[in-house]
Amino acid sequence: MTRNLTADLAADLRNRIVDGVIQPGEKLPSENTLISDFGVSRTVVRAALTRLQAEGLVETERGRGSFALTPPADRPSEGVGIRPVATMEDRLHLLAFRMGVETEAAALAARNRTDRQLRALGTALDTFTESSGHPARAMKADFEFHRAVAAASGNPYYSDCLAALGQTMIAMPRTRLMTGAEHYARDHFDQVVLEHRSIRDAIADGDDAAAAAAMRTHLANSRRRFKASARPSA
Incomplete structure (x- = not known):
């Protein structure tokens, strides 16, 4: 159950970062805000953030919070394949x-x-x-x-x-x-x-x-x- 909650929260935040709702350099909602908004535990929030850190989408700084990084470019333009920029x-x-x-x-x-x-x-x-x-x-x-x-x-x-x-x-x-x-x-x-x-x-x-x-x-x-x-x- 915790695993599903973690995946759901990570997916929501991932989509917000990739879609530009949360811009690179912007601070993510605080742990307390995420706990309140999603009805999950602090353990779930931290596990979701750890997953996003591993994907290179989030940087967490102790005492300051978590910040969005540049997401990979994986969208194709018309007729042209744009290579992902992930590494x-x-x-x-x-x-x-x-x-x-x-x-x-x-x-x-x-x-x-x-x-x-x-x-x-x-x-x-x-x-x-x-x-x-x-x-x-x-x-x-x-x-x-x-x-x-x-x-x-x-x-x-x-x-x-x-x-x-x-x-x-x-x-x-x-x-x-x-x-x-x-x-x-x-x-x-x-x-x-x-x-x-x-x-x-x-x-x-x-x-x-x-x-x-x-x-x-x-x-x-x-x-x-x-x-x-x-x-x-x-």
């Missing part, structure tokens, strides 16, 4: 793919962007800069910045590619959620802001080589940061 290896492959695609998109954006697209890129950068301390907002704003670069390329296939990958292409570093890592996470966030600004500035200057280099550096650093955040602590 660290998948994420690294995705970052390598993005490096090839988005580096060229940034170069094209430097050559082809319109004034309106440049303003949209600046707005996306400002929104991301203001999202510090709000992981769910930061993830969405990060994605919108990259979409703005793709749109500025003038080639709709770049925009279509990023739209197919969806917001899941942005990794949610666990360091953003960890107690005692606030300064570490803030340093990372500030660095990403600088990298985004370098990309925007090169596009604004019409310097395609600098824009490509800035995007490649940003994604290479993203890969390094992801590997560091995914490394188990001693």
Whole structure:
């Protein structure tokens, strides 16, 4: 009976995370709330959260609660199969793919962007800069910045590619959620802001080589940061 209750609760929370009702970085309902809402014991709640942790959907921090992580991308687009992004290896492959695609998109954006697209890129950068301390907002704003670069390329296939990958292409570093890592996470966030600004500035200057280099550096650093955040602590 307990096993069924655990599975039911885990399924409900899993669906909320995958469907985006609970966004990456957002805090899950407290144990007491889940106990009250589902009429289950604390043991059931903790077992369900443990199951979601094992699936990579939840990170629990003692004294702070449980937070949603980036769910795997398993939805197909029309006529195109999108590979799941469920493991660290998948994420690294995705970052390598993005490096090839988005580096060229940034170069094209430097050559082809319109004034309106440049303003949209600046707005996306400002929104991301203001999202510090709000992981769910930061993830969405990060994605919108990259979409703005793709749109500025003038080639709709770049925009279509990023739209197919969806917001899941942005990794949610666990360091953003960890107690005692606030300064570490803030340093990372500030660095990403600088990298985004370098990309925007090169596009604004019409310097395609600098824009490509800035995007490649940003994604290479993203890969390094992801590997560091995914490394188990001693």
